[in-house]
Amino acid sequence: MSHHDEENDAAGRADEFLQVFKKGAEFTQDLLKENERLRFRVVKLEETLKDKGHEIVADGPEALELKKKILELEQEKEEILGQIKVVEEENQNFANRYVEIEEENNMLANLYIASYQLHSTLDFKEVLKIIQEIVINLIGAEEFGVLLLDEKTNLLEPVASEGIETSAMPSISVGSGIIGESVGSGENYFIESMQGYERDLHKPIVCIPLKIKEHVIGVIAIYKLFEQKDEFTNVDYELFTLLAGHAATAVFSSRMYSDSERKLSTIQGFIDLLTK
């Protein structure tokens, strides 16, 4: 789904939510009107009782009729109170849904900015820097590395890192260990529990393969989160998957561009040598 579709989808859901909310508000208004009408009826009946008080016999037919009406009104009141409770619960649900939609909108906005930044340059180093900024600022990772696949050797080579020296990071074979397996399968990896985890460069807490469709070109391996970030949220999981695709295409295109620029400059050098 494109950003435009995602935005439309979010806008559609927001409209749907507003429609439901409006209906709820109208229903509450109707209930309030009904309640007002019944109160008015009770007052009228009380006035009638007062006026006719001297004529009404305690167990006479009029008194029985009035008692019946009172009973009916009491029942109606109970029903209305019950309905109000239901409406209040619905309103609470709407409020919760509103918060959820707001969060989703924010996530989409963040993703839009992230992907916009990723595709704003063809400079390979700049793309890597943007990936690092996103992983730090949006995911909340303190220590991580970016490894890219060398298709000739089938090795994942570290190209960027945060909180760890890039040179200290190992090269990893596809299919070997947690990182290699994640790249081999193309599936994200998340550690089951972060409790007692100690950093091991071969055993990260999260692996996000950088994929262009099914073609994996590298991986982001996370080893430590900020101390204020003790767990991943649902939004994080969505972000990981969506980000992996955008980061992968940005890395791939910038690398192709710099390769072609390099080749062009070499060819230009040869041409200059031959023509001078």
Add this chain to the structure above:
Amino acid sequence: MTGYKVLVVEDSPTMRQLIVFALKRIRGFQIVEANDGVDGLKKLSAEKFDLILTDINMPIMDGLKLVSMVRNDPNYKETPIIVITTEGATEDRERALALGANEYITKPIQTMKILETVKKLMSV
């Protein structure tokens, strides 16, 4: 229209865009961006701002130095300052608040938290 002028000081263009994008959702905010503390100070002296959001870890001049200098400027004694940073330790928070920051928000970026804080400080 509130007509408030807001300065966002952040060295990471991605992060700056995220904050600006979030703030644009509040109607009437006029947002100016600065790359670091020095750039921020330049912009603060060129025009009057009603709210400052700043990162801490920045090249040339960090956010804490900026907060301290802003608070020593008589024009900005009462201007709300929000620090948005990766530093989550209690002592970092206390230090920023002691220097004069009004609020301290930790990364990863939480748009709702930023918007709530801004609305609360600016009463919008």
